[in-house]
Amino acid sequence: MVEKKGAGRPSNRDVILDAADQLVAAEGAGHLTFDALSQNTGISKGGLLYHFNSKDSLLQAMLKRRVERYEALREQYHQQYRDDPKGELKSILLAALDTDAECSRLGSGMLAAAASNPELLGPLKEHISDTLKRIECIVGSKLGKTLFYAVHGARLFEQLNLCDDCVHEREDFAQYLLKLVDELTEIESIR
């Protein structure tokens, strides 16, 4: 009855969330339905609704998992760049750029939530607000913010399959961003 948190549940919950991400990426947020999800997972509609007692609840879970994975990734990068004075910004950018699957299932939750109930984006909004605040504390915050937007713009294009190569060029793009951060924050701070 009460919300349960905590890990240790490798159960079908994650299978369902994976399928949901995949569905949105493949067919668009409007085609994320319990029926379709039931077909893709082999779990009956009732079974799905046992795990997520409403569609909003499912969308919330998608969004939450995404943010959590992002945070984990960011901390990992943060560790990697712990000696770098611009490591904070770099880890934010690299984590946002990263994906854990073949392609473009990143913003699935976001797009699906935006399509069905924009209010669900509240937590995401807070998370982004925090991230932007973190960026603002860094020298060259305007550049930082711009690059943050750039990463998310590129991700959107990738998710919607609006460019052929931005997937292919991702590694390149990441390297370029790092270079920009290193070389340009200096320039900005001098001015």
Add this chain to the structure above:
Amino acid sequence: MVEKKGAGRPSNRDVILDAADQLVAAEGAGHLTFDALSQNTGISKGGLLYHFNSKDSLLQAMLKRRVERYEALREQYHQQYRDDPKGELKSILLAALDTDAECSRLGSGMLAAAASNPELLGPLKEHISDTLKRIECIVGSKLGKTLFYAVHGARLFEQLNLCDDCVHEREDFAQYLLKLVDELTEIESIR
């Protein structure tokens, strides 16, 4: 009352498209339905389907109008910056950043199409591909591309209401981008 331009273009067509944009911006792409549109415009569902004989057709029209307006805006800026060697890039960025209404109805067509039938994004993909090619011909193409992504990332955030101030700071952002283009393409080309 009557005004004809090329193909049939009665004014109610635009009224409907406006309402559609507004609906998506206000309630999310998933709530763009003929019923809701009918309520918002006062035109019956049959009437709507007289103008757009399917939902795909409506989405296509939304997308097309948006691209056309963008192109018009871009050319306008291009004219304004015609003496600027970086005018092409600047006009691309400024046009993408611009809106013709209070806020965030820009990507409505895109998000709605992505939600309901991603294949409809084909023409948009081509348009973006052209724009990217145009950017690539400019010195500092990587920076240009990055800024292009940044502008669209910021627009997405604005549309989804994911940041409080990116609307408010738009003018600032535009000025900053112009400055970046001016000062940094030089640095890049030297290196």
Add this chain to the structure above:
DNA sequence: ATTACTATACCAACCAGACGGTTAATAAAC
């Protein structure tokens, strides 16, 4: 001036299927 025809713009009513969600029953796990 009347009739007849055509095209545009719209509407009310309806329909089949899809949708989110409920329920009762059931089976396995602890």
Add this chain to the structure above:
DNA sequence: GTTTATTAACCGTCTGGTTGGTATAGTAAT
């Protein structure tokens, strides 16, 4: 033997789309 996980069958509503009809205006021959 209760908790957890799952199913099949169902329900009311919403959705995209169809149909048949109405009102208006223009055209053009009678």
